[in-house]
Amino acid sequence: MNNDTVGTAVRLRLFGASHAPELGFELEGIPAGLAVDPDALRGELERRSAAAYGFATGRREADEPIIEAGLENGVTTGGVIRMSFKNRAYDRSEYRPVARPSHADYAAFVKSGGGEDISGGGRYSGRMTLPMTAAGAVCRQLLRTRGIEVFGHIAAIGELKDAPFDPMLTEKPDMDRLFPLVDPSLGAGMKALIEQTRREGDTLSCEAEVAVTGLPVGLGEPLANGVEGTLSRLLFMIPGLRGVSFGELRARGSLMNDCFGEGGRTLTNRSGGVNGGMANGMPLIFRCAFRPVPSISLPQTGFDLIEKKPVPLTITGRHDTCILPRGLAAVEAAAALGTADLLMMGEENG
């Protein structure tokens, strides 16, 4: 089975792999007549690219989008949007048939009987977030026409934690584009921690916090297509993501409930903008927890997939120390894709 399409009214399919000649996406369900700003698209790709950050993986790719279908003169036709990217900075001869600890290598090798190209992580690589970010950039522009914004910040790098968003989010915080923090004074310490950990050959966990503002009350369909499930399905396509949580979780109802004020708005937003799987009119706020990047450069034990035995392994080459900040563009893209899906589902049902 290879049904890798995600979404109900807006459907996404990713193709290609880390060390394949190309990778890209097909996106169905975006209405005709949407102007897609190429600078906004490039801006999102730049936030995801390693070149923007001195401390990220050394793999450098141009990430130049090739629009193959669905856009005429920068405007959507209503048909399938297909976009691809060429991979150039890879060398399959570097690949050794040894499963790396906590990567997808072992499971993918067994599942495919050795038939799948898993060099560089194959389809399980963080590189797959490139087409996802591009597809999300298209959706962000659709959302913008409806007054919906998606933005996030680095909530934690290792043990260092940023201040959370004010859950009422009466206005969008003014944050750096590439290293967004609510408290920018923490940036230097976080970057130093990434650099120090990289020098030690190790990697770091991290957390993102994301807000979606301007959602119409009632967005989200009952049960299977609720807000949390729809967004989470897309978010968990991002390699390294381990947890998603919406709003706060407090020990008692009396500390957790959001009482009403004028016009149906609530006086607090502990629910994070969602009740019963539907947007409640307050900003949608969720957190994503990422594992430390599995490619550490310290000595480990891998599994030789041909000889079928554990073998000493020291990973060399180009790797991120931490999935954020690069992964934030992908997290926001997943949120935009899910929100666009919910909006279009609502329009189909309404």
Ligand SMILES: Cc1cc2nc3c(=O)[nH]c(=O)nc-3n(C[C@H](O)[C@H](O)[C@H](O)COP(=O)(O)O)c2cc1C
């Ligand atoms: C933007 C991004 C960049 C990543 N960079 C790396 C990397 O350089 N090295 C690495 O080992 N893992 C990297 N990862 C994470 C792995 O792809 C992921 O942990 C691995 O495929 C196993 O999947 P799992 O952690 O979801 O189980 C990255 C993930 C993302 C989203």
